[in-house]
Amino acid sequence: MDHVVLKFFVDTSHSMSAKTSNGINSSGELFLAGGWMKTDVAIIGGGPGGSAATMFLSPTGLRITIIEKAQSPRYHIGESLTGECGNCLRTLGLEEEMTARRHPVKYGVMVYGPRGKNAFWVPVKGWHPESGLFDTHTWSVRRSDFDHMLFTAAAARGVSVMQAEAVAPLLNGDTVRGVRVRTNGGTVEDIASEVLVDASGQGTFLFNAGMIGEKVRGNYDRQVAIFSQVARAIRDPGAASGNTLIFYRQKHHWAWFIPLDGEVTSVGIVVPADYYRAKNESKHQFLFRELHQLNPELTRRLPEIEFVEEVRGISNYSYRLLNFTGKGFLCVGDSHRFIDPVFSFGVFFAMKEAEYAASSIASFFADSKREQPNPFADYQRLCDRGQDNVQELIDAFWEHPYAFSMLAHHRYPEDVIHMFAGRVYNETPLPGHLAMRSINEKGRNNRVAHECAGSIN
Amino acid sequence: MNVQEVLTDYIRELVAKSGQSMPTLDQPLLDSEGGVIDSMSLWPLIVFVEERFDIKVEDTDIMQENFRTLRALTKFIESKHSELHS
Numbered sequence: 001m002d003h004v005v006l007k008f009f010v011d012t013s014h015s016m017s018a019k020t021s022n023g024i025n026s027s028g029e030l031f032l033a034g035g036w037m038k039t040d041v042a043i044i045g046g047g048p049g050g051s052a053a054t055m056f057l058s059p060t061g062l063r064i065t066i067i068e069k070a071q072s073p074r075y076h077i078g079e080s081l082t083g084e085c086g087n088c089l090r091t092l093g094l095e096e097e098m099t100a101r102r103h104p105v106k107y108g109v110m111v112y113g114p115r116g117k118n119a120f121w122v123p124v125k126g127w128h129p130e131s132g133l134f135d136t137h138t139w140s141v142r143r144s145d146f147d148h149m150l151f152t153a154a155a156a157r158g159v160s161v162m163q164a165e166a167v168a169p170l171l172n173g174d175t176v177r178g179v180r181v182r183t184n185g186g187t188v189e190d191i192a193s194e195v196l197v198d199a200s201g202q203g204t205f206l207f208n209a210g211m212i213g214e215k216v217r218g219n220y221d222r223q224v225a226i227f228s229q230v231a232r233a234i235r236d237p238g239a240a241s242g243n244t245l246i247f248y249r250q251k252h253h254w255a256w257f258i259p260l261d262g263e264v265t266s267v268g269i270v271v272p273a274d275y276y277r278a279k280n281e282s283k284h285q286f287l288f289r290e291l292h293q294l295n296p297e298l299t300r301r302l303p304e305i306e307f308v309e310e311v312r313g314i315s316n317y318s319y320r321l322l323n324f325t326g327k328g329f330l331c332v333g334d335s336h337r338f339i340d341p342v343f344s345f346g347v348f349f350a351m352k353e354a355e356y357a358a359s360s361i362a363s364f365f366a367d368s369k370r371e372q373p374n375p376f377a378d379y380q381r382l383c384d385r386g387q388d389n390v391q392e393l394i395d396a397f398w399e400h401p402y403a404f405s406m407l408a409h410h411r412y413p414e415d416v417i418h419m420f421a422g423r424v425y426n427e428t429p430l431p432g433h434l435a436m437r438s439i440n441e442k443g444r445n446n447r448v449a450h451e452c453a454g455s456i457n
Numbered sequence: 458m459n460v461q462e463v464l465t466d467y468i469r470e471l472v473a474k475s476g477q478s479m480p481t482l483d484q485p486l487l488d489s490e491g492g493v494i495d496s497m498s499l500w501p502l503i504v505f506v507e508e509r510f511d512i513k514v515e516d517t518d519i520m521q522e523n524f525r526t527l528r529a530l531t532k533f534i535e536s537k538h539s540e541l542h543s
Contacts, residue, residue, distance in 0.1 A: 114488070118496050250489070402487065403519035405496035406503070411516065435516040442517045 037160075039065040041361060042179050042193035044166045046072060049333040049350035050199035051150035055092050056358030058157035062365060065191060066154060067181055069165040073148035077227060077314070079140050079258045079266050080106065080244040080344035083124040084422030086138030088351040097149060103139040104242030104259040109343070109420065111246040116297030120408060122420045133414060140244060142260040164189070169196060169209050169329070176211065176328035194328065195361050199354070201334040207321050212331065218318025219395060220340040223252060224276045225317070226287045227268030229309035234301040235259060244344060247295035251398055254342065255294050257301065264308055267291060270341065273315055283311045317341075324383075325376035332357050337387050340394050348422045349390075353383050382425060389424040389433055396436040403439050407432055460538075461531045463509060468527060471498060482528040487521060494524065506530075512537040 041057060043050045046068030054066050081089075089098055108123040126136035155161045163184055170178035170190060178192040198206045206212045235241040245257035253275070258266040269290040279286055284307070291302055317338055324336035333350030360379035374380075393416075396404045408416040415432025418424075429437070461482075468486065472479050477493050485492040494502060502524075503514050512534065523533040 113496065120496075400520065401489070402496055402499055402521060402524065403516065406500060406519050407516065409496075410500050438517045439519070442520065446520070446522070 036190045036192065037065070038192045039063045039160065040193065040365065041065070041195045041197060042067065042191050043197040043199055044179060044205050045199035045201060045203070045335070046070075046151045046154070046161075047076065047147055047199060047201055047333075047350065048150055048347050049201070049335070049354050050197070051147070051154040052088065052092065052351040052354035053197050053199060053332060053357055054154035054159050055150075055157055056355050057361060058154075058159065060358075060362045060365070062361075064159040065162060065193070066159055067162045067164055067166055067179070067191070068151070069163070069184075071163075072151045073144035076143035076147060077225075077268075077312070078341065078344070078346040079143055079260060080109075080256075081138045081140065082344060082348040082420065082422040083126065083136060083138050085348035085351055086124070086136070087126070088348075088355060089139075091355070092153070094149070094153060097153075098139055101145060101149065102261065103141045103146065104261065105137045105239070106140050106242050106244055107137050107239060109244045109246060111248060112295055112297045113248055114250065114295070116247075116295055116300075118405075119297075120405065122408070122417060125417050125421060127418065127421070127423060133417065140242060140258045140260065140266075142264075162191075166200065166205050169206065169211055174327055176326070195364065196329040197357060197361075198324075198329065198331040198335040199333060199350070201350075202317060202338065204321065204335055206324075206329060206331060206335065211329065212321050212324050212326070212336070214322055216320045216322065218320055218337075218339055219391070220252070220318040220398075221316055222273050223270055223318065223340070224273045224313060224315045225268055225270045225341065226276070226283050226290075226311065226313045227256075227266065228287060228307040228311040229260060229264050229266050230291075230302065231263055231265075231306055231308050232304065233257065233265040233267070234303065235265070245298075245301075246342065247298045248401075249294050251401075253294070255291065255298055256341070257298065267302070268341075269294065283313050287311050320387075323380075325380040326374055330357055330360070330376045330379060332383075336383075339387065339391055340398075342394060342397065343390075343420060345390050345422065349387065352386070352422065352425075356382055385427075386422075386424045389419065389429065392433060392436045392440055393419050393424075395440045399443050400439050404436075407435055407439075411435065460510065460534050461527065464506075464527055464530055464534075467502070467505060468493065480527060483526050486524055486526055486530065489521075490525070499524065506534055510534050510538055512541055 040062040041064045043053055043066045046066055050066055054064055057064055089095060106124060108121055110119055110121050112119045124136055124138050125133040127133055164181040167180045167182050169176045170180060176196045178190060179196055180188060180190050182188050207215060242259050247255040253271050256268045260266050269287055288305055291305055292299055318340060321336040324331040332353040356379055360376050364375050412432030412435060415430040418430060469479055471493050475493050480486060480492060486494050488495040507514055522529060524530055
């Protein structure tokens with residue numbers, strides 16, 4: 001068992017053995033050369049999606065193996081949590097620990113308009129079917145701390161943790177039957193599973209392995225984000241000090257300001273890739289200048305800029321993978337879709353989809369669904385619905401800012417609060433959602449009409 | 458008083474408060490293009506035109522092209538009015 005790094009705990013009920021040749025017998029059981037291991041659910045990735053899936057699954061008693069290549073803790077971007085993401089943490093029994101770790105409390109998000117004017121505030125609100133909306137809060141987090149907390153909590157719930165890199169899925173026809181991994185020591189091992197959960201994030205393990213596709217570029221594919229952390233930024237006083245701030249300059253050009261603890265604030269600039277290239281600056285120079293120039297309200301909050309973290313950048317992060325479930329596998333979070341970072345849905349989708357995935361996997365083991373062509377088709381439809389609804393929200397914000405403002409302030413303020421929180425899975429869409437959908441559709445039709453008119457002329 | 462005159466008076470009051478110059482019929486009204494109307498002043502304008510011209514500005518009418526200039530806004534209101542009252 002020296003091939004498995006037992007960082008936390010290994011459930012010894014998992015079958016581990018060694019064989020001399022690879023193959024699959026008439027019962028579908030794997031025979032693999034070298035070391036092998038059998039588990040019910042193999043989860044690739046120990047980020048929020050993988051850890052949450054593990055925790056939501058742990059009450060089922062299924063044998064779960066979580067595979068993570070990186071040492072925990074490790075750096076990650078995506079630090080602001082939605083209201084419903086906070087509820088996921090409460091459901092997992094982690095509220096006390098979130099409080100003890102002093103993650104900044106977030107009561108909402110303030111979006112500042114161009115030149116620092118026309119700010120709009122979206123509070124974090126919970127919802128009860130009888131009493132309606134109520135005041136609550138969520139958090140913003142330093143991801144290295146937060147992810148490590150989740151990973152540790154997941155490992156403590158009686159699952160196997162393997163520090164290794166997933167190399168390739170194991171297949172039997174079109175059914176995924178496990179995953180081949182390479183341990184940090186370089187040993188290649190095979191893990192047989194009934195269900196493989198891809199929670200590899202933007203690593204998109206199953207897509208890279210050719211198992212799922214097609215990959216569709218997202219609407220915000222041509223954006224670049226440059227970011228770091230600063231000390232001594234000026235926050236709002238008192239309880240508002242932990243809120244997330246967004247600064248809008250113009251379409252697709254904005255900044256974030258997310259408190260990470262009492263001293264340090266995450267700051268980032270998002271711009272079109274062409275704009276970034278045209279500046280011909282280092283990441284450091286670019287971020288420094290933009291933080292000064294983008295919006296006067298942001299300038300006021302950063303009287304001195306001292307980066308206390310490496311200046312980093314990412315691009316091409318907006319994509320969607322079609323058909324991200326099938327026989328023996330499903331994807332959660334970024335491993336199948338990422339829209340745009342503006343309203344902080346990244347960790348929320350990872351954790352919420354992990355919750356839905358766990359429910360779907362429990363059903364799979366409980367009944368005869370495993371014989372269906374795609375046992376996780378319902379899960380996929382649910383994920384698509386939530387992500388599509390958030391896509392409508394973000395598209396309306398970028399493409400129709402005046403209409404968005406009217407809907408958010410005046411016509412459907414409660415619906416917009418629901419959407420920002422992450423209550424986006426309703427079978428019957430909210431009126432505000434339908435309005436955004438109609439506006440986006442009309443905008444698309446108008447653009448097509450203009451393009452056609454242009455080509456005729 | 459026709460639609461264009463009513464709107465011109467409304468915008469004249471707005472620019473007087475903001476200190477900007479009065480736009481011509483084809484100069485931008487919206488602040489994203491340098492005009493006087495921002496997202497805060499758009500809502501009172503919508504309420505005003507709904508009451509004054511007895512029309513309903515639907516969600517899908519709040520497109521930038523309908524509010525881009527005095528000429529575009531006049532045309533939009535006249536079209537809504539004739540649609541509802543013909």
